[in-house]
Amino acid sequence: MKIEGIKDVFFDLDHTLWDFDKNSALTFNKIFKMHDVAVDLNEFLSHYEPINLDYWKLYREEKIDKESLRYNRLNDTFKKISYQADSKLINKLSIDYITYLSSFNHLFDDTLDILNYLKPKYQLHIITNGFQEAQDSKLRNSNIHHFFQSVTDSEEVGVKKPNPIIFHHALNKVNAKPETSIMIGDNIEADILGALHIGMEAIYFNYLKVCADHKIKQINNLNELKLFL
Known part of the structure; x- marks a missing residue:
């Protein structure tokens, strides 16, 4: 697995x-x-x-x-x-x-645990459609910014996920390749299909446990990432 x-x-x-x-x-x-x-x-x-x-x-x-x-x-x-x-x-x-x-900074259960688990093994990054000024504050105020080598937001690039341009921009920024990269997100259209379309792996964070295509790799809580990574 x-x-x-x-x-x-x-x-x-x-x-x-x-x-x-x-x-x-x-x-x-x-x-x-x-x-x-x-x-x-x-x-x-x-x-x-x-x-x-x-x-x-x-x-x-x-x-x-x-x-x-x-x-x-x-x-x-x-x-x-x-x-x-x-x-x-x-x-x-x-x-x-x-x-x-961004003055309220509740993280999902297991966020810190999984980031600490992944950090020694992989380069970690963010790709977000959120507003630039808000996303930076969220990362810093919730004290998780130091886990990430790069943050790519849609306002910086000028297009939004699932547009392949934002994925390629994020990859090029850190000299990463699609075939050795994976995207993890909660939106099938923007995160999962967008990443798969350019040749990345993807895992759907299905925290609401909605019915989803069984062919898509998915998790219900973040600690389940340990099964894949």
Whole structure:
């Protein structure tokens, strides 16, 4: 079951190492209190999370820009829960969300354990579609930045996963080859199919345990990487 010949391990960050959903919920709780937004947090999140994923898909596909993503995911959610929020409030919340998001730094269970396990054996890297300013803060504030030799983000490259350009850029940055590299992430389209398309190995972090193609290598918790690496 071990994958032979791997030298470079590339991770996604959000929803893979950094527990985005937990940190996001804590951030909304904070900024809603700051701005006296009287909504039920659980109800808000139940609508926000799928809306956010839909907007991220549009963002990956270059159909919307960063500002549209940040504004519309909030605007649509407030409409869903029938909360009156004007554009001034939404813009302020969208700014404060990014400002405070990286002040919460819960990692997935076993993140530190698996990074300590992999670090002596492989060169470790990040490839992320997340916003540059936020991703750097997340890595540093959660104290995992030192594990990674390189961080490649979509704003730096100008395209997003699964575009092969971002994968080739990340590989070229560290003189890595697709055939000796592996991508680990939570998104089948962006992380797994994107990596496989250029000849990398890939492992799907299926932490939500959704039904997925059995041909795709997958794990439900990070420590299961030890079965492959």
